[in-house]
Amino acid sequence: MRHYTHINDLDNLQETVKEALELKQSELQFENLGKGKTICLLFFNNSLRTRLSTQKAAQNLGLNTIVMNFGSEGWQLEYEDGKIMDQNKAEHVKEAAQVVSQYCDIVAIRAFAGLEDKQLDAAEVVLNNFIKYATVPVVNMESSVGHPLQALADAITLEENKVSHKPKVVLSWAPHPKSLPHAVANSFINMMQLQDADFVITHPEGYDLNPEIVKDSNVEHNQEKAFENADFIYVKNWSSYKDYGKVIPQKKDWIISDDKMNITNNAKFMHCLPVRRNVIVADEVIDSENSLVIDQANNRTYSAQIVLKKILEEL
Numbered sequence: 001m002r003h004y005t006h007i008n009d010l011d012n013l014q015e016t017v018k019e020a021l022e023l024k025q026s027e028l029q030f031e032n033l034g035k036g037k038t039i040c041l042l043f044f045n046n047s048l049r050t051r052l053s054t055q056k057a058a059q060n061l062g063l064n065t066i067v068m069n070f071g072s073e074g075w076q077l078e079y080e081d082g083k084i085m086d087q088n089k090a091e092h093v094k095e096a097a098q099v100v101s102q103y104c105d106i107v108a109i110r111a112f113a114g115l116e117d118k119q120l121d122a123a124e125v126v127l128n129n130f131i132k133y134a135t136v137p138v139v140n141m142e143s144s145v146g147h148p149l150q151a152l153a154d155a156i157t158l159e160e161n162k163v164s165h166k167p168k169v170v171l172s173w174a175p176h177p178k179s180l181p182h183a184v185a186n187s188f189i190n191m192m193q194l195q196d197a198d199f200v201i202t203h204p205e206g207y208d209l210n211p212e213i214v215k216d217s218n219v220e221h222n223q224e225k226a227f228e229n230a231d232f233i234y235v236k237n238w239s240s241y242k243d244y245g246k247v248i249p250q251k252k253d254w255i256i257s258d259d260k261m262n263i264t265n266n267a268k269f270m271h272c273l274p275v276r277r278n279v280i281v282a283d284e285v286i287d288s289e290n291s292l293v294i295d296q297a298n299n300r301t302y303s304a305q306i307v308l309k310k311i312l313e314e315l
């Protein structure tokens with residue numbers, strides 16, 4: 001594998017999940033694979049899990065890691081071709097991406113959607129320019145459109161916790177006071193479309209995601225109906241896609257409470273974190289034994305590790 005920007009960059013999701021679970025059993029078995037090599041982690045946005053789990057994964061493979069908070073510490077980058085750079089942008093991505101490539105063998109990038117300009121976000125300007133100008137493989141640590149390391153960790157967690165062959169998995173929108181990206185939901189949908197599962201997306205009217213990503217996945221606007229017989233409830237807030245980046249009516253009653261979980265088939269609760277307690281999910285649900293949020297965060301290490309292993313093997 002050259003770059004990892006989308007779950008479809010994996011040849012076979014099911015095989016990759018199996019390989020990740022084997023790595024989890026013995027996480028240092030490839031500790032020499034990355035010896036003498038370096039990964040640069042560039043963050044244009046905040047992080048807890050992605051930063052630490054990717055660094056841990058790299059360490060387990062013997063890679064050196066350089067981390068930079070590009071958003072706060074780097075020069076502001078220009079992405080437009082032919083631009084007269086007489087304003088506030090000090091450096092062009094053409095040089096920056098090539099320069100970063102001098103110091104590492106893999107570069108990983110986090111650059112969230114701005115949520116102001118739909119076309120600009122859809123163009124994945126930061127990620128695609130790094131792919132274009134960097135001379136090393138690029139890993140997506142959450143871009144405008146996707147968060148495929150999270151989706152792979154979620155696939156690992158589903159595999160570990162499913163009891164039936166074809167579980168019912170529900171992706172539910174939940175309320176949040178701020179405007180949040182679509183990336184986690186998008187990648188979760190991409191991943192679920194590769195699974196043998198009864199998959200349902202539920203959200204209030206007006207929160208439809210990009211139809212090119214949703215494709216023919218089931219959408220149910222009645223949250224309680226969607227929860228019937230569910231084995232997994234995967235929760236995420238996202239802002240409106242149609243009224244791009246807007247928080248349209250709050251729908252506070254979409255919070256995940258015990259009452260709602262009681263409709264399900266004793267479902268497991270999942271969320272990628274960070275989560276706002278008692279806004280997205282009630283304490284009683286996230287603190288219950290059915291909550292998988294810490295397992296998901298743990299699996300971020302093995303998701304990143306299997307991806308870095310596949311890239312290292314082809315360097």
Ligand code: AN0
Nearest residue numbers: 180181183184272273274
């Ligand atoms: C980000 C998001 O919703 O995309 C990161 C999630 C992994 N969440 C927040 O900004 C709260």
Ligand code: CP
Nearest residue numbers: 047048049050272273
């Ligand atoms: N789930 C996730 O990507 O968390 P961070 O934003 O803390 O990295």
